[in-house]
Amino acid sequence: MNNKYKxxxxxxxxxxxxxVTALLxxxxxxxxxxxxxxxAKTMYASHIPDLIILDLGLPDGDGTSxxxxxxxxxITPVIVLSARSDEREKVKALDLGANDYVTKPFGSAELxxxxxxxxxxxxxxxxxxxxxxxxxxxxxxxxxxxxxxxHIGSEExxxxxxxxxxxxxxxxHCGKMxxxxxxxxxxxxxxTDDASIKxxxxxxxxxxxxxxxxxxxxxxxxxELGVGYRMNGDK
Numbered sequence: 001m002n003n004k005y006k007x008x009x010x011x012x013x014x015x016x017x018x019x020v021t022a023l024l025x026x027x028x029x030x031x032x033x034x035x036x037x038x039x040a041k042t043m044y045a046s047h048i049p050d051l052i053i054l055d056l057g058l059p060d061g062d063g064t065s066x067x068x069x070x071x072x073x074x075i076t077p078v079i080v081l082s083a084r085s086d087e088r089e090k091v092k093a094l095d096l097g098a099n100d101y102v103t104k105p106f107g108s109a110e111l112x113x114x115x116x117x118x119x120x121x122x123x124x125x126x127x128x129x130x131x132x133x134x135x136x137x138x139x140x141x142x143x144x145x146x147x148x149x150x151h152i153g154s155e156e157x158x159x160x161x162x163x164x165x166x167x168x169x170x171x172x173h174c175g176k177m178x179x180x181x182x183x184x185x186x187x188x189x190x191x192t193d194d195a196s197i198k199x200x201x202x203x204x205x206x207x208x209x210x211x212x213x214x215x216x217x218x219x220x221x222x223x224e225l226g227v228g229y230r231m232n233g234d235k
Contacts, residue, residue, distance in 0.1 A: 071097035121175030175233035
């Protein structure tokens with residue numbers, strides 16, 4: 001990957017800002033920094049970054065306010081980098097449009113991997129092969145949207161209509177953690193409650209059996225308990 005991407009880092013803690021800036025620049029990313037929401041808006045308008053890394057606890061407001069306002073007009077990918085580890089905080093940020101959520105403290109390799117995955121998804125988001133009407137390819141996984149068929153290598157994976165809809169939805173958002181509520185709304189058009197989450201989990205368990213070992217944490221789909229599912233972009 002060409003790393004000449006421009007990243008807006010919105011972080012008020014100087015030690016974290018210095019560390020992340022050094023890490024990103026060492027990996028050939030361009031870094032622009034902002035200390036709060038107001039400055040982030042100005043820097044975004046001036047530089048139009050390829051990616052935003054966003055803290056939530058900022059001195060002039062909550063980062064979710066900036067995220068919500070951004071999503072009204074822009075699709076620029078956002079990775080939340082926050083000390084808030086509560087599942088409700090993660091779900092809220094993801095539902096507001098964050099592409100991923102990394103909890104402090106974090107590992108350098110993990111953060112870089114998340115950045116690569118999100119940028120890869122964003123870079124290919126307009127590719128017809130990633131959208132309904134074409135074919136989605138990830139490693140040996142091929143989804144033919146027109147035929148509604150899924151293959152892993154030469155083997156066709158027989159899914160129910162609901163199971164296919166779940167996998168197709170995740171593939172359309174490859175690289176992004178999709179919350180339970182987002183998947184349930186897209187697949188069943190209903191509100192999220194304990195029963196609907198259980199229904200989703202049962203379907204995912206059936207998909208896991210049909211995909212075999214290909215679906216696990218090191219495979220095509222990652223599950224973050226209490227939050228949602230992500231189709232991995234690194235295969």
